[in-house]
Structures are given as C-alpha cells and as structure tokens.
C-alpha cells in the first residue's frame with residue numbers, strides 16, 4: 273500500500289493540539305476559571321454520563337448493548353466496505369445471521385498487516401470527508417500503521433479515561449501534574465513547564481529529566497494544590513528513583529498517581545507506591561481504540577470497559593480463553609471507529625484471563641491481569657545530560673515516517689544515535705532531511721542523529737523488533753521498562 277498523505281480534520285482537539293504552547297498559555301489564563309466539563313465539550317459530557325451509568329450495568333444489559341453495537345458494526349462493514357463483504361461472503365456469513373455474541377466467532381480475525389494491505393477497501397466512508405482523522409502510529413516495534421478514525425473519538429475516549437480515574441478519587445476540576453510525551457519549552461524562569469488550561473494539566477518535559485530539572489519540577493508540583501500525578505509508568509519510576517536517591521519527600525498535595533500507555537512492571541509500581549505512599553492507578557489501551565481496560569477502586573487487575581468495544585481473549589488456535597491463569601491474545605472489535613471498522617483485530621498484546629466479573633467491586637466486566645505483554649521492550653535513548661527518553665514519549669504521530677516502513681535507533685554513546693530506516697519508496701535528499709528533522713524535533717534536540725538507510729530492521733532472538741539497540745548498560749535496563757503505543761489522548 274502506498275503511504276497516505278497525512279490528513280487531519282479540523283476538530284477542536286486538533287486545533288487545540290496544533291496551537292503553539294505560548295498561545296495556549298494566553299488562552300489558558302482566560303479559561304482557567306471555567307469548569308473543565310464545559311471546556312471539554314458536550315460530546316465529552318454526554319459520553320462521561322453514559323460511561324458512568326453503563327459502568328454498573330448487570331450482565332444481561334451489557335450483553336444486549338454489545339449485541340446491538342456489534343450488529344450495527346457488522347452491517348456497516350458488510351454494506352459499505354468491499355474488504356468485509358468479500359471476507360464475510362467467503363465464510364458464508366451475512367450480518368442478518370448475527371443473533372448473539374458467540375456468532376462473531378464464525379468470522380476470521382485480522383491484524384496489523386491486514387489493515388496495512390487493505391486499508392482502502394476497509395473504509396466505510398470516504399476518508400476525504402469531514403470529521404475524519406488519519407492516525408499514524410509508530411507502534412513500539414517501529415513498524416508503522418496508518419488508518420482513519422472519527423475526529424470526535426477523543427472526547428469519547430477521554431470520558432472513559434476520566435471515568436476510570438474517578439474510581440480513585442480524581443475529579444474534573446483537579447489539576448494534574450504531568451510527565452509524559454508532551455514537548456515543553458523553557459518558560460521565562462527557565463523551567464520546562466507549560467499549563468494546558470483545557471485539561472488542567474501542568475506539563476513538564478519528559479525529555480529533560482536530569483537532577484536539576486527534576487528538582488525544579490518537584491518544587492513546582494508542590495505549588496499547584498491538590499492534584500493527580502499523570503505519567504508513563506517509566507517516568508513515574510524515574511521520578512520515584514530521583515526522590516529516593518536524594519532523600520526528598522514527594523509533594524504531599526499529590527493525591528494519586530495515574531499511569532498509562534506503557535506496561536506496568538511490578539517492581540516499578542512497588543517503588544512508586546512506596547516512595548509516594550499513595551494509590552497507583554493504571555489502564556490498558558492502544559492506538560486502534562478497540563479495547564480499553566482500567567483498574568477499579570479495590571483491585572489492580574484490568575476491567576474491560578464493555579461499552580468501548582468488544583473484547584475477546586484467544587489462544588493460539590483461535591479459541592476463547594476462559595480458564596483463570598491462562599494467557600491469550602487480546603482481540604478487539606471497536607464500537608468507536610465507524611470510518612474503518614476493525615472486526616476481530618488481533619492486537620499482538622497478550623494478557624492473562626482472571627474472571628468474567630470482579631468480585632471486589634462487583635462490576636460485570638471481563639477481568640484480565642494487569643501484566644499485559646507483547647509490545648514491551650521498546651527501550652530508551654540516553655541524552656548527553658543523562659536523561660532517559662522512553663520510546664513511548666518518542667511515539668511520532670506526524671508525517672516524519674510517512675515514507676518509511678520501519679525504523680530503529682542504534683546507540684553506543686549518550687547524546688548520539690544512528691537512526692536506521694527501511695524506506696517504503698526511494699528517498700531523496702529532502703526526504704532524508706525531513707526524517708532527521710522530525711525525529712530530532714521529537715527528541716527535543718537532546719540526541720544528535722545520523723541517518724542510515726537499511727534493507728531490514730535488526731530483530732532480537734525472539735524475532736521482535738526493538739526500537740532501540742543500545743550498548744549503554746542502563747539503557748538495556750530501560751528496555752525492560754517498556755514502551756507501548758500511547759493512547760492518543762493528552
């Protein structure tokens with residue numbers, strides 16, 4: 273498939289994200305006094321009310337809702353896309369035959385390769401229309417995936433995230449102190465801090481985490497009043513290690529820790545909980561937006577939100593995993609994306625089946641164990657000043673890698689790295705400069721890059737592609753700290 277041109281609809285989210293931080297800061301002072309749920313818009317408010325209501329539905333109500341949603345999605349796919357019409361016909365399936373959830377199993381599964389190969393034939397509407405965004409995700413393996421999705425999905429997704437956070441005390445009016453992939457320039461005081469008034473977020477630069485910066489971040493965090501700390505699991509662990517090593521107490525105005533977009537490692541979690549002495553809360557999601565799962569008030573296992581998408585856990589033979597303790601692949605059929613229906617999509621993520629409901633909170637949601645594997649080990653780059661730049665933070669959603677099928681960093685000296693790319697088309701000088709500039713920008717200029725065109729990306733013994741091949745001892749450790757594609761909500 274030829275790479276698509278980047279396409280982004282003029283949704284409110286996109287406009288806000290594209291606005292320079294300096295402008296947002298100006299708007300921020302005006303917006304600061306307006307309740308967040310109004311700033312986030314009607315779609316968000318309606319979604320949040322729905323998610324909170326559906327959260328406690330009995331099992332039969334959930335089944336009914338899912339059957340209805342799947343039925344609509346199957347009809348859309350069959351009637352509007354040539355890909356699904358062909359593959360449904362091949363197995364003798366017609367959407368009218370769909371009567372109960374189990375009927376879905378007669379359909380074949382798809383994966384990332386399917387979408388890459390057949391994207392044009394999988395679109396239910398023309399992607400050139402309004403309200404369509406193109407998502408371009410690096411994925412932690414460095415294999416790029418591009419597809420289209422409804423421009424309005426972020427409000428819906430954010431409602432699910434917020435509903436999850438509210439289980440552990442978060443409220444919309446509360447600020448967050450954030451160490452994630454947001455690019456943050458220095459302000460007049462030389463502090464890498466920026467306030468996003470819509471999301472009430474104090475963002476600090478995750479690309480600049482040497483001791484002096486961390487000390488200033490912590491000092492600033494302490495000034496914002498009761499708040500939640502929102503971070504990548506690896507960033508939260510970095511901050512906890514910094515506090516621990518310097519015998520510093522965490523700011524006592526932080527009420528809880530919200531960690532997502534990467535695998536959570538038990539030892540990191542234990543360290544962060546011990547240093548901060550407060551609840552650590554995480555969730556699982558992915559760029560394709562088919563399955564979203566969150567912890568509950570009492571348990572750190574992941575509860576699958578049943579109204580977000582339809583979740584299956586399948587073994588290697590494609591049979592549902594129903595035995596507690598058994599592992600399977602997360603397979604999702606999304607309810608949100610009506611531009612490109614994803615039906616029975618194998619995510620490449622693996623989780624352990626726990627139960628079909630949570631005995632601690634009583635929700636009738638499928639429960640999987642918090643340790644989701646499959647896309648870990650994407651690694652980190654080390655800047656000249658010692659900052660670890662998690663590859664989750666690097667995740668590029670612009671057109672930097674548009675003409676590239678895969679990429680990988682090779683590093684042996686802090687502050688420098690070789691960027692290997694496998695081109696999709698022949699790259700001219702301008703293309704090469706564009707790739708280098710985009711990657712350098714995403715790394716905030718913290719790593720000097722040189723470009724190398726290669727035929728193939730180096731793989732590990734287990735056949736996995738790592739984003740970073742590093743000979744730096746500590747970076748090898750960071751490999752274990754895992755990056756996973758970020759939920760594209762900030």
Ligand SMILES: [Zn+2]
Nearest residue numbers: 568630632633
């Ligand atoms: Zn629960």
